[in-house]
Amino acid sequence: MNWYSLLYLAQQTWPYLAAAGLVGLVVGWRSFSPPEP
């Protein structure tokens, strides 16, 4: 598995990757607790 085939795979599976990124975005957003002012 080289970079080209990985890139090809990413092109084929981009909706899943986008969904995973979105889920990660939400999880990361919620994991930050703002400090007490």
Add this chain to the structure above:
Amino acid sequence: MTNLALMADTALLVLMAYLAGCVLGYAARRILHAGSGTRRVTAPVAPAAPPKPVRSAAARLAATVDEPLPAPTPRPRVPDPRPLLLEGPRGGKADNLRQIKGIGPKIESSLHDLGIFHLDQIAGWSPANIGWIDGKLAFKGRITRERWVEQARALTNTKIVA
């Protein structure tokens, strides 16, 4: 076998996308929060005072002699959202806060770190106190949802005069 390798690579890509999203989300909120913090520190510009009527020197002098000093206006008292916090448990022994459903060892430890050791402390929390603790320990509404205060009151039979 190739199919398995393909699946593994796909899973790896998905994992990488998830982790990148996590980092981005965390960083974005942190940056946004830092911005809002800066805005909060900035004091609002006070409205311009109305122009004072021009009076003669004699009138001003008479006014200073005759007029009693204006009573100091009491400043509106903002209730302190902090609940009763202790340096250490009374009598050196803390209550078992895990008697309250919803409090586990981790939360109990966090409460101890904050200065909450006894059930009667929790029983005396006001809504403002709950909000403060909720924000401080990032409980996200658990205190109200799991009715900690009611549970603590039931456990201590403390009568809180509203």
